[in-house]
Amino acid sequence: xxxxxxxxxxxxxxxxxxxxxxxxxxxxxxxxxxxxxxxxxxxxxxxxxxxxxxxxxxxxxxxxxxxxxxxxxxxxxxxxxxxxxxxxxxxxxxxxxxxxxxxxxxxxxxxxxxxxxxxxxxxxxxxxxxxxxxxxxxxxxxxxxxxxxxxxxxxxxxxxxxxxxxxxxxxxxxxxxxxxxxxxxxxxxxxxxxxxxxxxxxxxxxxxxxxxxxxxxxxxxx
Amino acid sequence: xxxxxxxxxxxxxxxxxxxxxxxxxxxxxxxxxxxxxxxxxxxxxxxxxxxxxxxxxxxxxxxxxxxxxxxxxxxxxxxxxxxxxxxxxxxxxxxxxxxxxxxxxxxxxxxxxxxxxxxxxxxxxxxxxxxxxxxxxxxxxxxxxxxxxxxxxxxxxxxxxxxxxxxxxxxxxxxxxxxxxxxxxxxxxxxxxxxxxxxxxxxxxxxxxxxxxxxxxxxxxxxxxxxxxxxxxxxxxxxxxxxxxxxxxxxxxxxxxxxxx
Numbered sequence: 110x111x112x113x114x115x116x117x118x119x120x121x122x123x124x125x126x127x128x129x130x131x132x133x134x135x136x137x138x139x140x141x142x143x144x145x146x147x148x149x150x151x152x153x154x155x156x157x158x159x160x161x162x163x164x165x166x167x168x169x170x171x172x173x174x175x176x177x178x179x180x181x182x183x184x185x186x187x188x189x190x191x192x193x194x195x196x197x198x199x200x201x202x203x204x205x206x207x208x209x210x211x212x213x214x215x216x217x218x219x220x221x222x223x224x225x226x227x228x229x230x231x232x233x234x235x236x237x238x239x240x241x242x243x244x245x246x247x248x249x250x251x252x253x254x255x256x257x258x259x260x261x262x263x264x265x266x267x268x269x270x271x272x273x274x275x276x277x278x279x280x281x282x283x284x285x286x287x288x289x290x291x292x293x294x295x296x297x298x299x300x301x302x303x304x305x306x307x308x309x310x311x312x313x314x315x316x317x318x319x320x321x322x323x324x325x326x327x328x329x330x331x
Numbered sequence: 332x333x334x335x336x337x338x339x340x341x342x343x344x345x346x347x348x349x350x351x352x353x354x355x356x357x358x359x360x361x362x363x364x365x366x367x368x369x370x371x372x373x374x375x376x377x378x379x380x381x382x383x384x385x386x387x388x389x390x391x392x393x394x395x396x397x398x399x400x401x402x403x404x405x406x407x408x409x410x411x412x413x414x415x416x417x418x419x420x421x422x423x424x425x426x427x428x429x430x431x432x433x434x435x436x437x438x439x440x441x442x443x444x445x446x447x448x449x450x451x452x453x454x455x456x457x458x459x460x461x462x463x464x465x466x467x468x469x470x471x472x473x474x475x476x477x478x479x480x481x482x483x484x485x486x487x488x489x490x491x492x493x494x495x496x497x498x499x500x501x502x503x504x505x506x507x508x509x510x511x512x513x514x515x516x517x518x519x520x521x522x523x524x525x526x527x528x529x530x531x532x533x534x535x536x537x538x539x540x541x542x543x544x545x546x547x548x549x550x551x552x553x554x555x556x557x558x559x560x561x562x563x564x565x566x567x568x569x570x571x572x573x574x575x576x577x578x579x580x581x582x583x584x585x586x587x588x589x590x591x592x
Contacts, residue, residue, distance in 0.1 A: 161401075233473075246510075250532065307539050315407075322554065
């Protein structure tokens, strides 16, 4: 029974879905079948929304469980951090309950909007901004000239970076066309085989899923 | 009933069937006992080195597979990530390493728990499995997830940092956090714009479709592994089509227009 629930049923669902997706992407069987498929498709999409919402609740419980456990360890730094996370989570749930009991949607509730505008958005923007320092430190390590390809990389990077700045235009007007050529010719030529390879990789992954040979996502107890 | 006809083109369908048959052919051949040589992927082999290194240093292995909803076109990459996680968890079980797996995909919490638990049990180390420690769901918001993963890598002092899945702007944050804590890093994504960051900053990287091949390698099954040859046939076919297209172009024939018929 365990193997049927853990292995066979998920595999049957995956195989049926793959076959249906391929058939209805490439063929019109008939308008009636098409309409029926659209109805199933809509139902499946609704299920996805429900599953995602339930998964988000599981995620919330998972976060709470982790931080409750961490708090018990009584490490000063961790207790402080876990305390903040737990308080924030409780506040979010409280605001959601208040909003729902008042008959208004959660995202439009005033307290929620305050949290979003004054805490979430600035924190998010700050994290994104920090990227510039990471780009600088990664570039420093990447552009050290250790061999001829690294030298080529450095030269190309300088040309593209200068081509992207007003300083580059000021130094030499020819930098902009060079940057455009690098981005549209060698860069595109390098990316396209990767994109094609991705397609082949996904097709073969689909084949393995279809045949029940890709089972690592279900775990593998032996 | 209406006549059956192709909506997305006969040629793309024929190519899809051809590639699937090619993969199936090699799988059948391997099933018959004939060894199918499959190319090595350096990043895949490096995972074992990383796990062993972590054990020697007494530091945990960190794994992350990305954030966001599962029901998008990124789903195959999450699946590939789970395949690699399976391999990593089995190695952690084999060498007795602690594994911290962070994720931002709420739908995959249960799958990750199961994959890691099964791996530790299979390796005969059930005592190493601690769900709260091993699987950490963080959030499905991009930069909140980025900062949480970065904090986890640094607080846990990860000896090895493995990242396989779809990544966006947070990719560089992760590899730099790993570099700052002196972690051995293996990274892979099929998102073209992030591949250069991983290639430059990680010790080993899976480039594009290699993350899907890694899933087959992780299975340890020769039949599954042989399917990778189907990918290689696809690459060979694309080379042939490119050359034929280049030859026909001066004659005024655009091959691309026939390939979408």
